[in-house]
Amino acid sequence: MTNNVNDKVLLVLEAICDEKSGLTYSDIVNRLSLPKSTTHRILDSLKRMNYISFDAKTERYSTGLKIIELGVKGLQQQELVDVSIDFLKKLTEITNETSFLSILIEPNEIIHIYKVESSYSIRTGADLGIRRPFYATAVGKIIVAHLNDDQIHEIVKSTQYSSFTKNTMTDPTFLIEELRRVKKMGYCMDDEEIELGLTCFAVPVFNWTDNVIAAISVGGPTDRMKSKEHLIVSELQKTSIEISKWLGYHRETVQ
Known part of the structure; x- marks a missing residue:
């Protein structure tokens, strides 16, 4: 024993x-x-x-109920991955950059649960299953931005902030404003906020209850990402709608 x-x-x-x-x-x-x-x-x-x-x-x-709840969440996450795989492969094929599927985990961190890597030898090295603070990532900010106001303020208030680069946003007041801004835009950019030289764009993914359950993103070296920002954001939004509709989402946009 x-x-x-x-x-x-x-x-x-x-x-x-x-x-x-x-x-x-x-x-x-x-x-x-x-x-x-x-x-x-x-x-x-x-x-x-x-x-x-x-x-x-x-x-x-x-x-007990907690075990049942965790089991249901596990099944939902597996369904989310299964639904997303082909869409992310297509997204990476079109953008030629690495794409990710990510979720928020309590209390205020994100993890990547699936990725399709770019064919470039120089690409983002983000690994699956590694916890990252929501405020320093595009996927984290776009997910939190689509929670209700009470949840947003509780997460922002309870978070302990550290700077990863000079661009990391660590002021709670400015962060709240940023969350409102990216929700209105419908996408979020991580402008070298967790690692210098790397930029990422992200959009939310919704389920049949119209609640945000994940985010998808495309990331890579800053110069390449910014040179094709319009293409990447457009393809992300199309992909998000496709995945969300497979999960029962009824609206035509992901804003």
Whole structure:
């Protein structure tokens, strides 16, 4: 049995999820050979955070609402990637620059979950799954710009800011103005804000509820990106509409 506490938490959670009828406290202790005190602490934490629920009548622990919620989100993200793949390949083919599909993760960071790389030897080196602050990226700003006002102010207020380049926007007041501006324009540009020499353009992606769920972007060396800004933004907007409509979006624009 592992001595790592995080491993023990996952083992308990997996054991409960594997049993449709749930498990009693004794079942968990015996099945996993965990100390009783450790098991109590793990179960209390998981129950408090809604990852598991407890039925006082049967004295059984079962899957909680939080696990179900995460499962649904996982399926939605996979659907998002599956729908987007061919569209991003076409986007990269037309622009000859690297394209990305990105999502906002709590509380205020973004990650790229899919990309199609440019054929150029000199291109953006952004990796999948790496967390980046929303305020220093085009995808982060365009997603946050399309949230409601309360969400925007909470995210901007709770963020701790650091400068990555001289262009990084770290003043919350100016950032709020920038979010309003890019929402009105319908796209956002990262003008060497996270790395000098690299520029990125991004647009939002919406689902059937007309809520923003992701962003797509095209990025590369600044000189190439700015020389074909009109083409890139136009193709991004077309691609966003196509992906969004596949996800049930009903409008004709992504602004």
